[in-house]
Amino acid sequence: MKKIAKSILVFVLVASLLSGCGTSTKSENEASQTSKEGVVTIDFWAAPNPPQQTFWKQMAEEFSKVNPNIKVNVSPMPETPSSEAGIQAALAGGNAPTISENISRGFAAQLVDSKALVPLDSMDGWNDIIKSRNMEDTIQAWKFADGHQYVLPIYSNAMLFAWRIDILKQLGYDEPPKTYSQIIELGKKLREKYPDKYLWANPDLIDSTWWKRWFDFFMLYDAASNGNKFIEGNTLVADDKAGVATLKFLEDMAKNKLLLTQVATDPFETGVSVWTTIGPWTFGTWKDKYPELKLNETYVLTPPPVPDGMSTNNVKTFADTKGLVIYAQSSLEKQEAAMEFIKWVYSNPENDMKWFEITNLPPARDDVNTNEQFKAYLKDHPELQLYAESIPNAIPPFDNVKFNDIQTLIGQKAVNPVVAGQIDAQKAWDDMKQAVQGVLK
Amino acid sequence: MKRRQEKLGWLFASPYLLYSLIFFVIPLFGALFLSFTNWNLISPQYENVGFLNFVKAVKSQEVRAAFFVTYKFMAMFVPIVLIGSLAISLIINSLPRFKSLFSVGYFLPYLASGVATSIVVRGILSYNSALNVWLRNTWDLNINWLGSSTLAPLIISVMIAWKFMGYYSLILTSGLESIPTEVYEAAAIDGATGWVRFFKITLPLLYPAMFTVTILAVGLVFGIFTEPYVLTGGGPGLSTNTWQMEIYNQAFSKLNAGYGSAIAIIDSVVTFITILVVRKLLEVWGEKYGWD
Structure with a gap:
């Protein structure tokens, strides 16, 4: 009996102690x-x-x-x-x-x-x-x-792209290119003249973290598809032609060795690359760290590029x-x-x-x-x-509850292997679609 | 008298037991419960899904990668940290003075933030770092350190080994200090020198300390998170995707708390079995050479 009383006492003491650890209720x-x-x-x-x-x-x-x-x-x-x-x-x-x-x-x-x-x-x-x-x-x-x-x-x-117009001028350009083929052509000229420089330095292209697709794939896809939705409700409604064109553009850049997927410190700011995605939050950092970067002198801003033959006015982009x-x-x-x-x-x-x-x-x-x-x-x-x-x-981004899985798959099945040269754009698009449809079921 | 001592023992042990109850036992049962549900911790509704989360985890490419990546890290990290910490402890032990000062010096990396060191390493290995510019200009070598599925885990292993070498060397140094000098003197009379002394005296007598350090190092591999999270995000491919990365992604990024808990439970079982196997192997090895 004494034992039971002692046990109860210990239990009450411990319980009181634990209750003190909790937060007050709502x-x-x-x-x-x-x-x-x-x-x-x-x-x-x-x-x-x-x-x-x-x-x-x-x-x-x-x-x-x-x-x-x-x-x-x-x-x-x-x-x-x-x-x-x-x-x-x-x-x-x-x-x-x-x-x-x-x-x-x-x-x-x-x-x-x-x-x-x-x-x-x-x-x-x-x-x-x-x-x-x-x-x-x-x-x-x-x-x-x-x-x-x-x-x-x-x-x-x-979201916009920034170009190092000072370097582009050294290559004979007065304004940045607007279409895929023009960009590939510029990239080849850049690599020929400056073998240590790259068109686009972006290690995120080989990283499957979901949110990274906002700043590469979706910027290009939104432009190529003229804002066609990717997912509607629980259905994949992506524009196949625009999707394949987007991946083909990445594939062509990778094949021509225009992409630097290695980690680099401020590659655009230091002139290692001439093209980058950019948000307005960057300008505050530039003001302190790279005051020499001036709009229309060292860099210019443009909407995303589009596939050849598409209008370059009112180009859509990712929000x-x-x-x-x-x-x-x-x-x-x-x-x-x-x-x-x-x-x-x-x-x-x-x-x-x-x-x-x-x-x-x-x-x-x-x-x-x-x-x-x-x-x-x-x-x-x-x-x-x-x-x-x-x-x-x-x-704006799509609102599906599986957004994280879907965007991870866009990286794993499409963007990452295409940039790594493992598969071509068409196969990557088909693989990605199949995987995304599996998630949406 | 004996009963009184027993009570005193329980009293002294009670803070730790209470700590374990709150931060280990209760969460463990919570995780077990979650692992059989599809709950995301927010939704008012959830279902019991039986073993579905476990089946899904076993089939998952990411979980399988985490399983193999951990053993890859083990194969790289454990030898590096053992050799490194042994070397440091031998150096410290041979110093005529300032042993404590050097011990503290080597211990300092243990206190460094994993995030901070990862950012520094990222800078050192970046394309336009002084090291890579020098390699390109001098040897025409352009190495994508963190973009290689072989180099990335090796770099992470070296980083973590650097952090823990000083800590483990403290354990080994105390092991070395406990070896009686008379044994070395007797060996010297018998003509044993250099490597013979090391392999025939130092290593066998250091076995208990080495045993502890090896088990600690093996256990640590299952907890790797910060370095791959900051440096590689689990890539390239899934070559640095660890258990902790996958649990984090599922539970906190994808809000699949039930599935994340199932992965955590599997991870615990794998960790337990691995440590048990390594422990048994070390015991067998020690017994074979009469070191234990």
Whole structure:
């Protein structure tokens, strides 16, 4: 009996100790966050980079001044081992924030599949945001397969290519080539004159990590297919002709030894290669590290190249774009407060202007090129002009829940073996299609 | 008196037992439960899928690659780290003074961040690094270090060996210091010199320390993650795709927590069996030569 009593005592002690290790439950959290005065506190997870955190902290402060009943707590989202895993862990533990930004369409599709997101279009105020932010056209491409809108896109980077025009001029070019055959021809001339230089230095071409396909395959495919979808719902609807042409272009570059797949330090900046994919976030780094790189003097920006015979006007490209979501796990009161905050931020174009100035990422609006405020800013930052102009031509990533597997297969079955010279473009495309269809079943 | 001592023993062991319960036993059962489901930890709905995750893992190209890649790493890393740490410990042991200072010096890489060292190595091996420019200009050699399925695992093995040599050499140095000098003196009288002394005295008497270091090194191979994650992403092909890389990709990147857990369970079983086999082989080897 004494033994049993002792065991129970030990169990109770250990249990109390363990309970102390746990976090408070969701309801306790919520109770503590909605004070007696009726102030609703919402948690906002910002992308783990200083400019975006600065912007959202500023917004939260200004919002709280005019809406004292809602308090927005901005904190960086956990990024170890990845921001997606951080959100997954928070959802699993019942500690998800009310809102977070930095959500791609693919990840959003996974969250939607797990019923973790609130369909924003079903909330009061959604239409006001779309109208006041002038994004009726942009938002169309963000509709999910079930017809709902779960993500409010914040920025849209129409990914571009940069050319070292100073080196191209040494080869006799006044402007960069626009079609596949013109590029191959330029590459051959480059290698002949400068055997140590390459057309495109990109080790990602032999890496099957899923997101790397955004910045090689999808940029080229979106251009070659004139924006034809790759996946629609749960069906592979890719344009075969454009897909094979894209892979053939990579195959031709590899065969002519125009690609450097070895790791190189800043190859474009140091002139090891003359061509690279580029996003607007690069210019901040260049300003500090490579001030000698000047637009139209040392480099120029272009949309992706297209297959021979295709129009080189209004060329489509991949949109590196992310947005914010509201989590279904939070209470209705918090969801509504979150919507109020979003509505307040995007009712004033000044706030999008602040975003543009702080982050260099073009806001996902239809009027970036026509609104006077943005026009004035772009005049002072000509390197961002083409990004803003290309927004209507930018295709966001597909929203399938298996996006990670599918994009890994595009690497493993198509891009990687073609660049390594293991198989030809047609076989790679067929293998990739078969594998992707297997995943979609 | 004996009962009191037993209680005291349990009391002293209790922090570790509690730690193991929270961070090992409970997660292990959690992983076991997950491995039989298709849950992604988020969805309100999930199904029991029986052994489907295990069957899928066994058939998976990536998991099979992880299995073989780990043994490839073992074949490269274990000899390098054993020879390297033995060499360091012999050097330190032969030093007339400042032994501790040098021991600490060799131990420092163990404290270095895997991410930081990987970034440095990436820079050293890049196409336009001083090393590669020199190789191209002098010998007309253009080596794609991290793009070769043979060189990439070797480079990672050398990096990890560099990190752990100092640590393992501490164990071996204490082993060397415990060898009585009289044994060497007696051997010297018998005319034994150099390599004979090393193979007939040092190595056999260092066997217990070598045994420990070998088991630690074999176990470590199953935990390789940071270096391939930063340097190669598991490539080229799947030539550096380790168990931990695959578990990470499935559980945290593809959000397949159930499938990721099944891979983790398989990994644990493979690790356990491998360590058991290596341990048995070392014991048999030791017994054969009378070293144990």
